[in-house]
Amino acid sequence: MEIFGIPTQALFGQLLIGLINGAFYAMLSLGLAVIFGLLNIINFTHGAQYMMGAFCAWFFLERFGIGYWWSLLLAPIVIGATGVVIERTMLSRLYKLDHLYGLLLTFGLALIVQGVFTNFYGSSGQPYRLPPEFAGAFDLGFMFLPKYRAWVIVASLIVCLGTWFVIERTKLGSYLRAATENPALVQAFGINVPRMITLTYGFGVGLAALAGVMAAPIYQVSPQMGANLIIVVFAVVVIGGMGSILGAILTGFGLGIVEGLTKVFYPEASNTVIFVVMVLVLLFKPAGLFGREH
Amino acid sequence: MTRFKRNILGLAVAASLTMGVAQAQVSDNLIKIGVLTDMSSLYTDLAGAGSVAAAKMAIEDSGIEKRGFKVELISADHQNKPDVGSAIARQWYDTDKVDVIVDVPNSGVALAVNQITKDKNKVFLASGPASSDLTGKACSPNTVHWTYDTWMLANGTGGAIVKSGGDTWFFLTADYAFGHALERDTEAVVLKNGGKVLGKVRAPLNTQDFSSFLLQAQASKAKIVGLANAGGDTTNSIKQAAEFGIVKGGQNLAGLLVFLTDVNALGLPTAQGLIVTNTFYWDKDDQTRAFSKRFAPLDKGIHPTMVHAGVYASVLHYLKSVEALKSDDGLKVVAKMKEMPTDDPLFGKGTIRADGRKIHPAYLMEVKKPAESKGPWDYYKVRATIPADQAFRPLKDGDCPLVK
């Protein structure tokens, strides 16, 4: 059986691969959406922090022999902690100003981080070995699915749905959401809003670092790895609707699939298709697919 | 401002010294070499600081300074941007008294420097760039293209692989001018040698995930997957090919532009079995090993790539020619370089053709299995040597206006 000249089986394979890439988009755009929702800041450093997560995992393995699983836990904490420092020392001074200053500051930080890493680790990157427990692949009949890729989908779904649940369905999440609407009132209820904001930024950064650790075994760990990705992820967030958690997750996976199909039918456009979708969405639904018009 | 003062001073000194001294023809009594290279992005490791170190070693080894010539070395980062590179080149020639520009990895920048060098009658020793246009339709009497070019890569890798049985190909091409040229040249060689191209896919530059394209390559059942891309695209596609079991499944990867530093970045477990063409390998003989032993500590332990070797050898030959000629006039020096046979420890004996092409053998190499490697940087085994007269594009096919 064939669809548009492509065997159905091959098409399934491509859809699955799209979903895997979507998993990365979803995790990264989720972090951006969480940060934007609470801090009203577009975190341009997100790509650099994703890269730092991957480098952190590589560094743990090379210097201390700390393996993949511990990195999965430790790297987000370490990088998240750097995020907390950035929020406390820099971002917190900007909340009273226009949002654009946050964008410019994080853009500057991204340049610094990438420049420093290139200086110390060169441009061609570092290899990160696939954890041995993931060696091999599942033969799905229609394709050869590396075990690690299967794990990426599962892990990303757990992380995304977990985050969504915490923010939308728990008491902590309701404080968070209330604090975005009216920080003064929430503060009056005895909740330490600045600390909550700091931790949220740290959490969003941690998510980026987690995505970085998960990317390390399949992508080359190089200083530039996040630089181009970040713009795609911005587009995902814009399409999903800024600040919408569920929107970021669904759009992330959805666009991964759209991009995967483009790679089959018109590969030349696979880097631009997301931006085309973005323009179309903005034309017909300016607030994004899941966003509310303010 | 100090620079401008220095220039005015330099002018005065030059004016007073142009007569009487032994090296009267060498402008302002100083041979000034500018290494224009990439120090901040894609090609930092394969050129970068290593190219500066190689040029320094060439100046030392030539011994020219002991014979009364003054040589000065400066360097700058072109950031892989043609406009940045051409601005630096112009300034070097106009105000900084640079006589020769070396290296320039990145064809876009190199073509711009090629033109400026010709306009200002200086010398350009192109060891870094790939574009075979430098000795083709853009060829210049002031340029020597030393190390490699796209025609040679396509011909070496494509031709040798087809002859050794890899006769069905699938191309994974970076979708821009360089990728297209590499794919076109390789395809022609594959077809000429009786091979077949079963399919191709054009991936946008800087694609992060190649798995979709690799699945298409896998489905094509071609024996060879040709990677007509460079830098991060190449390393990512090789890494993911290993993950998807392309090589284990019986297909072979042919990296059309892979440097030693790329293999180092990938690690042998991932890169093993990859076939590449290079014109220099550090572990070829005692002389290259001796060079590499001196080189590595100067560049963070990196062993010399063919680009580093090209910088060393071209600077050495340039200095010899200047000394023989007692002049650093651009046209005359390059003519002298072409007239004198080349001889250096890294590329051996060779010649420079009328179109500016340096001629030397090329080596088809395979990346070793981790078990075969005896230590760090022991990566390649030589599968075939392509003799110098076959390695590069025949003079008549280049459309170089200097030849007719």
Place this chain on the structure above:
Amino acid sequence: MNTPAAAVLEPVAAGASSSRNRMLIATTLMVAALAIAPFVGVYPIFLMKALCFALFACAFNLLLGFGGLLSFGHAMFLGSAGYVCAHVAKVWGWPPEAAILAGTAAATLLGMVVGLLAIRRQGIYFAMITLAIAQMIYFFCLQSPLTGGEDGIQSVPRGKLFGFIDLSNPLAMYFTVLAIFVGAFLLIYRIVHSPFGQVLKAIRENEPRAISLGYDADKYKLIAFVMSAGLSGLAGSTKAIVFQLASLTDVHWSMSGEVVLMVLLGGMGTIFGPVVGAFAIIGLESYLAGFGQWVTVMTGVIFVICVLAFRRGIVGELDAWWAKRRS
């Protein structure tokens, strides 16, 4: 919403006639300094590069500083105008003045299309949309055979301006660039101080109020966007003729970041700020070219310092200091 430029003191609003005199003196001094510069040993190519970027930054400032709109994709106008100009000059053999006009026209047209899409949203959304469209343009330029991929369009002829001024002479080229820059600079000054400019500033300060006064805010913003795009295109075309090449650098998003930095460093919403910022950044880059990747780091550090401690920029701080001293 508090726009970035609102934080900046408005130097020209108070004391119209005395400020106009000051402006006149300052402009004359600037033009005189630029006219003398190549004769006192400043390298003309450096000056021309800085002037092209100064023009680009002024055009960008028209949108950001006076319209309150942060575009993060302005490189698309600079770069695509450069490509069009280089193409018509090299392939079609147009004279330089026609090529520069063609590039400018192309950028203006592109600005119209992008503007219609982008001004539907404000603030961060506006920045993101322009960034995404610029990225599309970048990939188009990367893949299209017309642009020559990573090689760019090389060896663009400078030609003869109006048929008799030979631009291959560095000084002739320099004074042509200077004339273009001064012309565009004065045009921007006129725009900012026209009734149109006043309405634009009113929209920047308080859009709902401007709308309630009967101004069609979207129309004003669109016109500002198109003018800014066209002037950026003028800068890009001139740059293509000066350097005789058009390349991907000018369409890449890091160029969009660089122009923001120039305006931020010089002073948003000031007339001279972008010029000062452009000269500072270009000077820094050529001075630091030997330091490799530290240029990126330095650029980042300047960004951070400007945002945290120096939001008025060089000219903005000077203005504030001047105003304080007089009061």
